[in-house]
Amino acid sequence: MLRLSTQMCRQGVWALSRLPSSRNALQTVTRKMTQQRAPADWTTSIRTEPKEKEKITALGWFLLLIPATTFGLGCWQVKRKIWKEQLIKDLHEQLNMAAVELPENLADLSHMEYRLVKVRGRFLHDKEMRMGPRSLIRPDGGETQGGLFSQRDAGNGYLIVTPFQLSNRDDIVLINRGWVSRKHVDPETRALAQPQTEVELTAVVRQGEARPQFTPDHKSANMYLYRDLPRMCESSGAAHVFLDAVYDPQAMSGGPIGGQTRVTLRNDHMSYLVTWFSLSAATSFLWYRQIVKRLAF
Structure with missing residues:
Protein backbone atom coordinates (compact mmCIF):
# COMPACT_ATOMS: atom_id res chain seq x y z
CA MET A 1 0.00 0.00 0.00
CA LEU A 2 2.87 2.39 0.89
CA ARG A 3 4.45 1.76 -2.47
CA LEU A 4 1.19 2.46 -4.17
CA SER A 5 0.81 5.80 -2.30
CA THR A 6 4.29 6.89 -3.30
CA GLN A 7 3.68 6.09 -6.89
CA MET A 8 0.42 8.02 -6.89
CA CYS A 9 2.09 11.09 -5.42
CA ARG A 10 4.80 11.04 -8.07
CA GLN A 11 2.18 10.74 -10.77
CA GLY A 12 0.26 13.67 -9.25
CA VAL A 13 3.33 15.92 -9.20
CA TRP A 14 4.12 14.88 -12.79
CA ALA A 15 0.60 15.68 -13.85
CA LEU A 16 0.68 19.08 -12.21
CA SER A 17 3.96 19.93 -13.85
CA ARG A 18 2.42 19.21 -17.21
CA LEU A 19 -0.11 21.97 -16.68
CA PRO A 20 1.13 25.41 -17.78
CA SER A 21 -0.26 27.27 -14.81
CA SER A 22 1.11 24.77 -12.36
CA ARG A 23 4.55 24.93 -13.98
CA ASN A 24 4.69 28.71 -13.61
CA ALA A 25 3.62 28.54 -10.00
CA LEU A 26 6.34 26.00 -9.23
CA GLN A 27 9.03 28.19 -10.84
CA THR A 28 7.83 31.25 -8.89
CA VAL A 29 8.00 29.39 -5.56
CA THR A 30 11.48 28.08 -6.37
CA ARG A 31 12.71 31.59 -7.32
CA LYS A 32 11.42 33.12 -4.09
CA MET A 33 13.08 30.43 -1.97
CA THR A 34 16.35 31.08 -3.74
CA GLN A 35 16.16 34.85 -3.22
CA GLN A 36 15.33 34.50 0.48
CA ARG A 37 18.34 32.25 1.13
CA ALA A 38 21.06 34.15 3.08
CA PRO A 39 24.41 34.54 1.29
CA ALA A 40 27.15 32.25 2.45
CA ASP A 41 29.65 33.81 4.95
CA TRP A 42 33.07 32.48 4.16
CA THR A 43 34.89 34.61 6.77
CA THR A 44 36.59 32.88 9.65
CA SER A 45 36.17 33.64 13.28
CA ILE A 46 39.89 34.71 13.62
CA ARG A 47 40.47 38.45 13.54
CA THR A 48 42.98 39.64 10.98
CA GLU A 49 44.71 42.81 12.26
CA PRO A 50 47.83 44.55 10.89
CA LYS A 51 51.09 43.01 12.16
CA GLU A 52 52.48 44.93 15.09
CA LYS A 53 55.85 46.59 14.45
CA GLU A 54 58.64 44.50 15.94
CA LYS A 55 60.52 46.23 18.73
CA ILE A 56 64.33 46.57 18.90
CA ALA A 99 118.95 81.97 18.99
CA VAL A 100 119.30 82.25 22.78
CA GLU A 101 122.32 81.75 25.00
CA LEU A 102 122.95 78.28 26.33
CA PRO A 103 121.40 78.12 29.84
CA GLU A 104 123.68 77.71 32.85
CA ASN A 105 121.71 74.67 33.95
CA LEU A 106 121.95 72.18 31.11
CA ALA A 107 118.94 70.30 32.48
CA ASP A 108 116.75 73.16 31.22
CA LEU A 109 117.47 72.01 27.67
CA SER A 110 115.19 69.02 28.19
CA HIS A 111 112.25 71.44 27.71
CA MET A 112 113.82 73.32 24.78
CA GLU A 113 113.85 70.81 21.93
CA TYR A 114 114.07 72.45 18.50
CA ARG A 115 115.11 75.79 20.05
CA LEU A 116 118.12 77.58 18.63
CA VAL A 117 121.01 78.21 21.07
CA LYS A 118 124.41 79.84 20.78
CA VAL A 119 127.50 77.98 22.01
CA ARG A 120 131.19 78.81 22.12
CA GLY A 121 134.09 76.44 22.64
CA ARG A 122 136.33 73.99 20.80
CA PHE A 123 135.80 70.59 19.23
CA LEU A 124 137.46 67.46 20.62
CA HIS A 125 138.17 65.83 17.26
CA ASP A 126 139.98 62.83 18.75
CA LYS A 127 136.60 61.63 20.13
CA GLU A 128 134.68 62.12 16.91
CA MET A 129 131.76 59.75 16.20
CA ARG A 130 129.69 58.95 13.12
CA MET A 131 125.98 58.31 12.82
CA GLY A 132 124.31 56.80 9.80
CA PRO A 133 124.15 56.08 6.99
CA ARG A 134 122.01 59.13 6.25
CA SER A 135 120.84 61.05 3.23
CA LEU A 136 121.76 64.71 2.83
CA ILE A 137 119.21 67.38 3.70
CA ARG A 138 119.89 70.21 1.29
CA PRO A 139 119.59 73.87 2.33
CA ASP A 140 116.31 74.12 0.37
CA GLY A 141 114.81 71.37 2.52
CA GLY A 142 114.99 68.59 -0.06
CA GLU A 143 116.79 65.31 0.56
CA THR A 144 119.09 63.21 -1.56
CA GLN A 145 118.28 59.56 -2.01
CA GLY A 146 120.40 57.48 0.30
CA GLY A 147 120.08 54.87 2.98
CA LEU A 148 121.43 51.71 4.52
CA PHE A 149 121.37 49.69 1.27
CA SER A 150 122.33 52.40 -1.22
CA GLN A 151 126.08 52.01 -0.80
CA ARG A 152 127.01 53.53 -4.17
CA ASP A 153 124.61 56.46 -4.10
CA ALA A 154 126.37 59.81 -4.10
CA GLY A 155 123.75 61.14 -1.67
CA ASN A 156 124.61 58.57 0.95
CA GLY A 157 126.89 59.48 3.83
CA TYR A 158 127.19 59.98 7.60
CA LEU A 159 126.61 62.58 10.26
CA ILE A 160 129.70 63.68 12.16
CA VAL A 161 129.06 63.96 15.91
CA THR A 162 131.88 65.60 17.87
CA PRO A 163 132.18 66.40 21.61
CA PHE A 164 132.37 70.15 22.20
CA GLN A 165 134.18 71.69 25.20
CA LEU A 166 132.29 74.82 26.25
CA SER A 167 134.29 77.98 26.92
CA ASN A 168 134.61 79.11 30.56
CA ARG A 169 132.81 75.94 31.68
CA ASP A 170 133.75 72.38 32.42
CA ASP A 171 130.75 71.01 30.52
CA ILE A 172 131.10 68.99 27.34
CA VAL A 173 128.18 68.63 24.93
CA LEU A 174 127.69 66.63 21.74
CA ILE A 175 127.30 68.53 18.48
CA ASN A 176 126.18 67.06 15.19
CA ARG A 177 128.42 69.06 12.88
CA GLY A 178 126.59 67.86 9.76
CA TRP A 179 126.66 65.47 6.85
CA VAL A 180 129.68 64.21 4.92
CA SER A 181 129.82 61.86 1.95
CA ARG A 182 131.41 58.44 2.22
CA LYS A 183 134.66 59.60 0.67
CA HIS A 184 135.00 62.25 3.40
CA VAL A 185 134.15 60.05 6.38
CA ASP A 186 137.76 59.73 7.51
CA PRO A 187 139.01 62.92 9.24
CA GLU A 188 142.22 62.88 7.16
CA THR A 189 140.19 63.57 4.00
CA ARG A 190 138.83 66.81 5.48
CA ALA A 191 141.74 68.01 7.62
CA LEU A 192 141.21 71.65 6.60
CA ALA A 193 137.63 71.49 7.92
CA GLN A 194 138.72 70.39 11.43
CA PRO A 195 139.06 73.66 13.41
CA GLN A 196 141.41 73.47 16.38
CA THR A 197 140.68 76.87 17.86
CA GLU A 198 137.59 78.14 19.65
CA VAL A 199 134.56 78.67 17.48
CA GLU A 200 131.11 80.09 18.01
CA LEU A 201 128.14 78.49 16.34
CA THR A 202 124.37 78.21 16.44
CA ALA A 203 122.74 74.85 16.97
CA VAL A 204 119.34 73.23 17.49
CA VAL A 205 118.53 71.43 20.73
CA ARG A 206 117.69 67.76 20.19
CA GLN A 207 116.76 64.84 22.42
CA GLY A 208 117.91 61.23 22.29
CA GLU A 209 116.19 58.53 20.22
CA ALA A 210 114.79 55.18 21.21
CA ARG A 211 116.07 52.22 19.24
CA PRO A 212 113.92 51.90 16.09
CA GLN A 213 112.22 48.61 15.42
CA PHE A 214 114.30 46.02 13.53
CA THR A 215 117.41 48.21 13.86
CA PRO A 216 120.54 46.15 14.63
CA ASP A 217 123.09 47.05 17.25
CA HIS A 218 125.69 49.73 16.60
CA LYS A 219 128.54 48.70 14.34
CA SER A 220 131.39 49.91 16.57
CA ALA A 221 132.25 52.20 19.47
CA ASN A 222 132.33 55.29 17.24
CA MET A 223 129.73 54.23 14.63
CA TYR A 224 126.06 54.65 15.58
CA LEU A 225 122.90 53.84 13.66
CA TYR A 226 120.65 56.21 15.62
CA ARG A 227 120.92 58.94 18.26
CA ASP A 228 121.76 56.70 21.22
CA LEU A 229 122.49 59.51 23.65
CA PRO A 230 123.35 57.42 26.76
CA ARG A 231 126.00 55.36 24.94
CA MET A 232 127.40 58.35 23.08
CA CYS A 233 127.80 60.34 26.28
CA GLU A 234 129.28 57.38 28.14
CA SER A 235 131.97 56.81 25.49
CA SER A 236 132.86 60.51 25.15
CA GLY A 237 132.36 61.78 28.72
CA ALA A 238 129.87 64.43 27.53
CA ALA A 239 126.76 65.63 29.30
CA HIS A 240 123.38 64.43 28.06
CA VAL A 241 123.06 67.31 25.59
CA PHE A 242 122.81 66.87 21.84
CA LEU A 243 122.86 69.82 19.42
CA ASP A 244 122.48 69.98 15.62
CA ALA A 245 124.64 72.65 13.99
CA VAL A 246 122.72 74.86 11.57
CA TYR A 247 123.69 75.26 7.94
CA ASP A 248 126.68 77.50 7.36
CA PRO A 249 127.06 78.68 3.76
CA GLN A 250 130.69 79.67 4.48
CA ALA A 251 131.72 76.19 5.61
CA MET A 252 134.80 74.75 3.93
CA SER A 253 134.33 72.40 1.01
CA GLY A 254 134.51 68.75 2.02
CA GLY A 255 133.62 69.49 5.61
CA PRO A 256 130.39 68.57 7.39
CA ILE A 257 127.28 70.26 5.99
CA GLY A 258 125.07 71.52 8.81
CA GLY A 259 121.33 71.96 8.85
CA GLN A 260 120.55 68.24 9.12
CA THR A 261 117.70 68.64 11.61
CA ARG A 262 114.62 66.58 10.84
CA VAL A 263 111.33 67.46 12.49
CA THR A 264 110.41 63.84 13.16
CA LEU A 265 106.73 64.04 13.99
CA ARG A 266 104.47 61.58 12.24
Missing part, protein backbone atom coordinates in the same frame (compact mmCIF):
# COMPACT_ATOMS: atom_id res chain seq x y z
CA THR A 57 65.72 44.25 21.53
CA ALA A 58 68.30 45.10 24.17
CA LEU A 59 70.94 43.29 22.09
CA GLY A 60 70.05 45.46 19.11
CA TRP A 61 70.57 48.66 21.11
CA PHE A 62 73.83 47.26 22.46
CA LEU A 63 75.13 46.63 18.92
CA LEU A 64 74.49 50.30 18.17
CA LEU A 65 77.56 51.02 20.33
CA ILE A 66 79.81 49.83 17.48
CA PRO A 67 78.97 52.60 14.96
CA ALA A 68 78.67 55.13 17.78
CA THR A 69 82.12 54.27 19.15
CA THR A 70 83.83 54.34 15.74
CA PHE A 71 82.22 57.70 15.00
CA GLY A 72 83.55 59.06 18.31
CA LEU A 73 87.04 57.79 17.48
CA GLY A 74 86.85 59.53 14.11
CA CYS A 75 85.96 62.83 15.81
CA TRP A 76 88.86 62.32 18.22
CA GLN A 77 91.26 61.82 15.31
CA VAL A 78 90.04 65.08 13.77
CA LYS A 79 91.08 66.87 16.97
CA ARG A 80 94.38 65.01 17.04
CA LYS A 81 95.08 66.00 13.42
CA ILE A 82 94.47 69.68 14.18
CA TRP A 83 96.71 69.45 17.27
CA LYS A 84 99.54 67.68 15.40
CA GLU A 85 99.49 70.14 12.51
CA GLN A 86 99.67 73.05 14.95
CA LEU A 87 102.53 71.38 16.82
CA ILE A 88 104.52 70.88 13.61
CA LYS A 89 103.87 74.50 12.68
CA ASP A 90 105.11 75.65 16.10
CA LEU A 91 108.26 73.56 15.79
CA HIS A 92 109.10 75.04 12.42
CA GLU A 93 108.54 78.52 13.85
CA GLN A 94 110.95 77.71 16.69
CA LEU A 95 113.60 76.78 14.14
CA ASN A 96 113.29 80.28 12.70
CA MET A 97 113.34 82.14 16.03
CA ALA A 98 116.36 84.08 17.21
CA ASN A 267 101.11 62.88 11.10
CA ASP A 268 98.99 59.87 10.09
CA HIS A 269 95.77 61.19 11.59
CA MET A 270 94.11 61.74 8.19
CA SER A 271 94.27 58.03 7.37
CA TYR A 272 93.09 57.18 10.89
CA LEU A 273 90.03 59.43 10.77
CA VAL A 274 89.07 58.15 7.30
CA THR A 275 89.29 54.59 8.63
CA TRP A 276 87.14 55.26 11.70
CA PHE A 277 84.48 57.22 9.81
CA SER A 278 84.31 54.51 7.14
CA LEU A 279 83.82 51.84 9.78
CA SER A 280 81.12 53.94 11.43
CA ALA A 281 79.24 54.35 8.15
CA ALA A 282 79.50 50.66 7.27
CA THR A 283 78.40 49.41 10.70
CA SER A 284 75.55 51.95 10.82
CA PHE A 285 74.23 50.64 7.50
CA LEU A 286 74.47 47.03 8.71
CA TRP A 287 72.73 47.88 11.99
CA TYR A 288 69.85 49.62 10.19
CA ARG A 289 69.47 46.77 7.71
CA GLN A 290 69.65 43.92 10.22
CA ILE A 291 68.11 45.40 13.36
CA VAL A 292 65.58 47.95 12.08
CA LYS A 293 64.53 46.56 8.70
CA ARG A 294 65.38 42.94 9.53
CA LEU A 295 66.47 42.21 5.98
CA ALA A 296 68.44 39.08 5.22
CA PHE A 297 71.50 39.13 2.98
Whole structure:
Protein backbone atom coordinates (compact mmCIF):
# COMPACT_ATOMS: atom_id res chain seq x y z
CA MET A 1 0.00 0.00 0.00
CA LEU A 2 2.87 2.39 0.89
CA ARG A 3 4.45 1.76 -2.47
CA LEU A 4 1.19 2.46 -4.17
CA SER A 5 0.81 5.80 -2.30
CA THR A 6 4.29 6.89 -3.30
CA GLN A 7 3.68 6.09 -6.89
CA MET A 8 0.42 8.02 -6.89
CA CYS A 9 2.09 11.09 -5.42
CA ARG A 10 4.80 11.04 -8.07
CA GLN A 11 2.18 10.74 -10.77
CA GLY A 12 0.26 13.67 -9.25
CA VAL A 13 3.33 15.92 -9.20
CA TRP A 14 4.12 14.88 -12.79
CA ALA A 15 0.60 15.68 -13.85
CA LEU A 16 0.68 19.08 -12.21
CA SER A 17 3.96 19.93 -13.85
CA ARG A 18 2.42 19.21 -17.21
CA LEU A 19 -0.11 21.97 -16.68
CA PRO A 20 1.13 25.41 -17.78
CA SER A 21 -0.26 27.27 -14.81
CA SER A 22 1.11 24.77 -12.36
CA ARG A 23 4.55 24.93 -13.98
CA ASN A 24 4.69 28.71 -13.61
CA ALA A 25 3.62 28.54 -10.00
CA LEU A 26 6.34 26.00 -9.23
CA GLN A 27 9.03 28.19 -10.84
CA THR A 28 7.83 31.25 -8.89
CA VAL A 29 8.00 29.39 -5.56
CA THR A 30 11.48 28.08 -6.37
CA ARG A 31 12.71 31.59 -7.32
CA LYS A 32 11.42 33.12 -4.09
CA MET A 33 13.08 30.43 -1.97
CA THR A 34 16.35 31.08 -3.74
CA GLN A 35 16.16 34.85 -3.22
CA GLN A 36 15.33 34.50 0.48
CA ARG A 37 18.34 32.25 1.13
CA ALA A 38 21.06 34.15 3.08
CA PRO A 39 24.41 34.54 1.29
CA ALA A 40 27.15 32.25 2.45
CA ASP A 41 29.65 33.81 4.95
CA TRP A 42 33.07 32.48 4.16
CA THR A 43 34.89 34.61 6.77
CA THR A 44 36.59 32.88 9.65
CA SER A 45 36.17 33.64 13.28
CA ILE A 46 39.89 34.71 13.62
CA ARG A 47 40.47 38.45 13.54
CA THR A 48 42.98 39.64 10.98
CA GLU A 49 44.71 42.81 12.26
CA PRO A 50 47.83 44.55 10.89
CA LYS A 51 51.09 43.01 12.16
CA GLU A 52 52.48 44.93 15.09
CA LYS A 53 55.85 46.59 14.45
CA GLU A 54 58.64 44.50 15.94
CA LYS A 55 60.52 46.23 18.73
CA ILE A 56 64.33 46.57 18.90
CA THR A 57 65.72 44.25 21.53
CA ALA A 58 68.30 45.10 24.17
CA LEU A 59 70.94 43.29 22.09
CA GLY A 60 70.05 45.46 19.11
CA TRP A 61 70.57 48.66 21.11
CA PHE A 62 73.83 47.26 22.46
CA LEU A 63 75.13 46.63 18.92
CA LEU A 64 74.49 50.30 18.17
CA LEU A 65 77.56 51.02 20.33
CA ILE A 66 79.81 49.83 17.48
CA PRO A 67 78.97 52.60 14.96
CA ALA A 68 78.67 55.13 17.78
CA THR A 69 82.12 54.27 19.15
CA THR A 70 83.83 54.34 15.74
CA PHE A 71 82.22 57.70 15.00
CA GLY A 72 83.55 59.06 18.31
CA LEU A 73 87.04 57.79 17.48
CA GLY A 74 86.85 59.53 14.11
CA CYS A 75 85.96 62.83 15.81
CA TRP A 76 88.86 62.32 18.22
CA GLN A 77 91.26 61.82 15.31
CA VAL A 78 90.04 65.08 13.77
CA LYS A 79 91.08 66.87 16.97
CA ARG A 80 94.38 65.01 17.04
CA LYS A 81 95.08 66.00 13.42
CA ILE A 82 94.47 69.68 14.18
CA TRP A 83 96.71 69.45 17.27
CA LYS A 84 99.54 67.68 15.40
CA GLU A 85 99.49 70.14 12.51
CA GLN A 86 99.67 73.05 14.95
CA LEU A 87 102.53 71.38 16.82
CA ILE A 88 104.52 70.88 13.61
CA LYS A 89 103.87 74.50 12.68
CA ASP A 90 105.11 75.65 16.10
CA LEU A 91 108.26 73.56 15.79
CA HIS A 92 109.10 75.04 12.42
CA GLU A 93 108.54 78.52 13.85
CA GLN A 94 110.95 77.71 16.69
CA LEU A 95 113.60 76.78 14.14
CA ASN A 96 113.29 80.28 12.70
CA MET A 97 113.34 82.14 16.03
CA ALA A 98 116.36 84.08 17.21
CA ALA A 99 118.95 81.97 18.99
CA VAL A 100 119.30 82.25 22.78
CA GLU A 101 122.32 81.75 25.00
CA LEU A 102 122.95 78.28 26.33
CA PRO A 103 121.40 78.12 29.84
CA GLU A 104 123.68 77.71 32.85
CA ASN A 105 121.71 74.67 33.95
CA LEU A 106 121.95 72.18 31.11
CA ALA A 107 118.94 70.30 32.48
CA ASP A 108 116.75 73.16 31.22
CA LEU A 109 117.47 72.01 27.67
CA SER A 110 115.19 69.02 28.19
CA HIS A 111 112.25 71.44 27.71
CA MET A 112 113.82 73.32 24.78
CA GLU A 113 113.85 70.81 21.93
CA TYR A 114 114.07 72.45 18.50
CA ARG A 115 115.11 75.79 20.05
CA LEU A 116 118.12 77.58 18.63
CA VAL A 117 121.01 78.21 21.07
CA LYS A 118 124.41 79.84 20.78
CA VAL A 119 127.50 77.98 22.01
CA ARG A 120 131.19 78.81 22.12
CA GLY A 121 134.09 76.44 22.64
CA ARG A 122 136.33 73.99 20.80
CA PHE A 123 135.80 70.59 19.23
CA LEU A 124 137.46 67.46 20.62
CA HIS A 125 138.17 65.83 17.26
CA ASP A 126 139.98 62.83 18.75
CA LYS A 127 136.60 61.63 20.13
CA GLU A 128 134.68 62.12 16.91
CA MET A 129 131.76 59.75 16.20
CA ARG A 130 129.69 58.95 13.12
CA MET A 131 125.98 58.31 12.82
CA GLY A 132 124.31 56.80 9.80
CA PRO A 133 124.15 56.08 6.99
CA ARG A 134 122.01 59.13 6.25
CA SER A 135 120.84 61.05 3.23
CA LEU A 136 121.76 64.71 2.83
CA ILE A 137 119.21 67.38 3.70
CA ARG A 138 119.89 70.21 1.29
CA PRO A 139 119.59 73.87 2.33
CA ASP A 140 116.31 74.12 0.37
CA GLY A 141 114.81 71.37 2.52
CA GLY A 142 114.99 68.59 -0.06
CA GLU A 143 116.79 65.31 0.56
CA THR A 144 119.09 63.21 -1.56
CA GLN A 145 118.28 59.56 -2.01
CA GLY A 146 120.40 57.48 0.30
CA GLY A 147 120.08 54.87 2.98
CA LEU A 148 121.43 51.71 4.52
CA PHE A 149 121.37 49.69 1.27
CA SER A 150 122.33 52.40 -1.22
CA GLN A 151 126.08 52.01 -0.80
CA ARG A 152 127.01 53.53 -4.17
CA ASP A 153 124.61 56.46 -4.10
CA ALA A 154 126.37 59.81 -4.10
CA GLY A 155 123.75 61.14 -1.67
CA ASN A 156 124.61 58.57 0.95
CA GLY A 157 126.89 59.48 3.83
CA TYR A 158 127.19 59.98 7.60
CA LEU A 159 126.61 62.58 10.26
CA ILE A 160 129.70 63.68 12.16
CA VAL A 161 129.06 63.96 15.91
CA THR A 162 131.88 65.60 17.87
CA PRO A 163 132.18 66.40 21.61
CA PHE A 164 132.37 70.15 22.20
CA GLN A 165 134.18 71.69 25.20
CA LEU A 166 132.29 74.82 26.25
CA SER A 167 134.29 77.98 26.92
CA ASN A 168 134.61 79.11 30.56
CA ARG A 169 132.81 75.94 31.68
CA ASP A 170 133.75 72.38 32.42
CA ASP A 171 130.75 71.01 30.52
CA ILE A 172 131.10 68.99 27.34
CA VAL A 173 128.18 68.63 24.93
CA LEU A 174 127.69 66.63 21.74
CA ILE A 175 127.30 68.53 18.48
CA ASN A 176 126.18 67.06 15.19
CA ARG A 177 128.42 69.06 12.88
CA GLY A 178 126.59 67.86 9.76
CA TRP A 179 126.66 65.47 6.85
CA VAL A 180 129.68 64.21 4.92
CA SER A 181 129.82 61.86 1.95
CA ARG A 182 131.41 58.44 2.22
CA LYS A 183 134.66 59.60 0.67
CA HIS A 184 135.00 62.25 3.40
CA VAL A 185 134.15 60.05 6.38
CA ASP A 186 137.76 59.73 7.51
CA PRO A 187 139.01 62.92 9.24
CA GLU A 188 142.22 62.88 7.16
CA THR A 189 140.19 63.57 4.00
CA ARG A 190 138.83 66.81 5.48
CA ALA A 191 141.74 68.01 7.62
CA LEU A 192 141.21 71.65 6.60
CA ALA A 193 137.63 71.49 7.92
CA GLN A 194 138.72 70.39 11.43
CA PRO A 195 139.06 73.66 13.41
CA GLN A 196 141.41 73.47 16.38
CA THR A 197 140.68 76.87 17.86
CA GLU A 198 137.59 78.14 19.65
CA VAL A 199 134.56 78.67 17.48
CA GLU A 200 131.11 80.09 18.01
CA LEU A 201 128.14 78.49 16.34
CA THR A 202 124.37 78.21 16.44
CA ALA A 203 122.74 74.85 16.97
CA VAL A 204 119.34 73.23 17.49
CA VAL A 205 118.53 71.43 20.73
CA ARG A 206 117.69 67.76 20.19
CA GLN A 207 116.76 64.84 22.42
CA GLY A 208 117.91 61.23 22.29
CA GLU A 209 116.19 58.53 20.22
CA ALA A 210 114.79 55.18 21.21
CA ARG A 211 116.07 52.22 19.24
CA PRO A 212 113.92 51.90 16.09
CA GLN A 213 112.22 48.61 15.42
CA PHE A 214 114.30 46.02 13.53
CA THR A 215 117.41 48.21 13.86
CA PRO A 216 120.54 46.15 14.63
CA ASP A 217 123.09 47.05 17.25
CA HIS A 218 125.69 49.73 16.60
CA LYS A 219 128.54 48.70 14.34
CA SER A 220 131.39 49.91 16.57
CA ALA A 221 132.25 52.20 19.47
CA ASN A 222 132.33 55.29 17.24
CA MET A 223 129.73 54.23 14.63
CA TYR A 224 126.06 54.65 15.58
CA LEU A 225 122.90 53.84 13.66
CA TYR A 226 120.65 56.21 15.62
CA ARG A 227 120.92 58.94 18.26
CA ASP A 228 121.76 56.70 21.22
CA LEU A 229 122.49 59.51 23.65
CA PRO A 230 123.35 57.42 26.76
CA ARG A 231 126.00 55.36 24.94
CA MET A 232 127.40 58.35 23.08
CA CYS A 233 127.80 60.34 26.28
CA GLU A 234 129.28 57.38 28.14
CA SER A 235 131.97 56.81 25.49
CA SER A 236 132.86 60.51 25.15
CA GLY A 237 132.36 61.78 28.72
CA ALA A 238 129.87 64.43 27.53
CA ALA A 239 126.76 65.63 29.30
CA HIS A 240 123.38 64.43 28.06
CA VAL A 241 123.06 67.31 25.59
CA PHE A 242 122.81 66.87 21.84
CA LEU A 243 122.86 69.82 19.42
CA ASP A 244 122.48 69.98 15.62
CA ALA A 245 124.64 72.65 13.99
CA VAL A 246 122.72 74.86 11.57
CA TYR A 247 123.69 75.26 7.94
CA ASP A 248 126.68 77.50 7.36
CA PRO A 249 127.06 78.68 3.76
CA GLN A 250 130.69 79.67 4.48
CA ALA A 251 131.72 76.19 5.61
CA MET A 252 134.80 74.75 3.93
CA SER A 253 134.33 72.40 1.01
CA GLY A 254 134.51 68.75 2.02
CA GLY A 255 133.62 69.49 5.61
CA PRO A 256 130.39 68.57 7.39
CA ILE A 257 127.28 70.26 5.99
CA GLY A 258 125.07 71.52 8.81
CA GLY A 259 121.33 71.96 8.85
CA GLN A 260 120.55 68.24 9.12
CA THR A 261 117.70 68.64 11.61
CA ARG A 262 114.62 66.58 10.84
CA VAL A 263 111.33 67.46 12.49
CA THR A 264 110.41 63.84 13.16
CA LEU A 265 106.73 64.04 13.99
CA ARG A 266 104.47 61.58 12.24
CA ASN A 267 101.11 62.88 11.10
CA ASP A 268 98.99 59.87 10.09
CA HIS A 269 95.77 61.19 11.59
CA MET A 270 94.11 61.74 8.19
CA SER A 271 94.27 58.03 7.37
CA TYR A 272 93.09 57.18 10.89
CA LEU A 273 90.03 59.43 10.77
CA VAL A 274 89.07 58.15 7.30
CA THR A 275 89.29 54.59 8.63
CA TRP A 276 87.14 55.26 11.70
CA PHE A 277 84.48 57.22 9.81
CA SER A 278 84.31 54.51 7.14
CA LEU A 279 83.82 51.84 9.78
CA SER A 280 81.12 53.94 11.43
CA ALA A 281 79.24 54.35 8.15
CA ALA A 282 79.50 50.66 7.27
CA THR A 283 78.40 49.41 10.70
CA SER A 284 75.55 51.95 10.82
CA PHE A 285 74.23 50.64 7.50
CA LEU A 286 74.47 47.03 8.71
CA TRP A 287 72.73 47.88 11.99
CA TYR A 288 69.85 49.62 10.19
CA ARG A 289 69.47 46.77 7.71
CA GLN A 290 69.65 43.92 10.22
CA ILE A 291 68.11 45.40 13.36
CA VAL A 292 65.58 47.95 12.08
CA LYS A 293 64.53 46.56 8.70
CA ARG A 294 65.38 42.94 9.53
CA LEU A 295 66.47 42.21 5.98
CA ALA A 296 68.44 39.08 5.22
CA PHE A 297 71.50 39.13 2.98
